[in-house]
Amino acid sequence: MLASVLLKTLRDQGRLLVAWAVSLALVVAMYAAVWPSVKSQPSISAFIEQMPEAFSSLFATSSADLSTPTGYIQVELLSFMGPIAVLIYAVSSGAGAIGGEEDRHTMDLLLANPVGRGRVVVDKFLAMVAGTFLLAAVMGLSLLLEGNLVDLVxxxxxxxxxxxxxxLLGVVFGALALALSAATGRTGLSRGVPAVLAVLAYIVNALAPMVDVFDRIQKxxxxxxxxxxDPLRNGTAWDSVLVSAVTIAVLVALAVAGFRRRDVAG
Known part of the structure; x- marks a missing residue:
């Protein structure tokens, strides 16, 4: 009946993913539409430079310059709105992967099929990864296509x-939500803990240059x-990709172990 948990999950999320993709394309279009007025106002960059460092570091990299396409996208999209959108989707998907099935009382039906618990977790994880990377790809393509229309090259x-x-940022926190969902079956906890940790991780990274304690744990x-x-300026940092991949692998392993040892509510 359910030959592939992965395909079933992707099918169930189809309309939601389309809605997310369209929304992100519209968000990028909004930023693209604003770009012509921003690049003609160099005073905006000067305003950011005059802000207290503790405040400006929360939403801009040290090299951000709003008068350039790269700096504008860094500040307006990649420092805040982009991560929020991707994290909301990934954490919600990870939290609902196991806990959501139990809340809907469909887990017994799922496990009644010839699929092991490990496969259920892995397929749910792969569905979350596919959705997260799809949304990131939509955002990237929108930046290239819509940006070219307004000289945001x-x-x-x-x-x-x-x-x-x-x-990868989204998948890290989505995998954490999945691990909590698999171990507890509680969707609220599985959403709330990653959300709080994401906020803390954001603050630690942003304020590390000014706070010694944060500087020691920033990495x-x-x-x-x-x-x-600064991947938008320097390209892929493969050491960071490796760290993220290892973190994700550990969290997925914990999710499989947690789900295997737990009594499941139908």
Whole structure:
């Protein structure tokens, strides 16, 4: 009946993914539409430079310059709105992967089929990865296509690098949500804990240059792996990709182990 949990999950999420993709394309279109007025106002960049460092670092990299396409996208999209969108989708998908089935009382039906618990977790994880990377790809393509219409020109390889890091950021927290969902079956907890940790990780990475305690732990923040190497300017940081991949693998292994040892509510 359910030959592939992965295909079933993707099918169930089809309309949601389309809605997310259209929404992200419209968000990028909004930023593209604003770009012509921003690039003609150099005072905006000067305004950011005059802000207290503790405040400006929360939404801009040190090299961001709003008068350039790269700096504008760094500040307006990749430092805040882009990560929020991807994290909301990935965490919600990961939290609902197991806990959502139990909330809908469909887990017994799923496990009644010839699929092991490990496969259920892995297929649910792969569905979350596919959705997250799809949304990142839509965002990247929208930047290239819509940006060219308003002279918001960005190198395609750098955009691809930034989207890779963005997708991995989402998958890290989505895998954490999946691990909690598999171990507890509680969707609220599985959404709330990753959300809180994502906010803390963001603050640690942003304020690390000014706070000694944060500086010592900055490199364990997923946001450091995402943005600290400035992929939109410098391309893919493969060491950060490796760290993210290892983190994800550990979390998925914990999800499989947690689901296998737990009594499941139908």
């Amino acid at each position: 960005l190198p395609a390889d750098k955009v691809a690098a930034a989207m890779l890091h963005l997708a 364990v923040s997923p946001f450091f792996q995402y943005i600290a190497h």
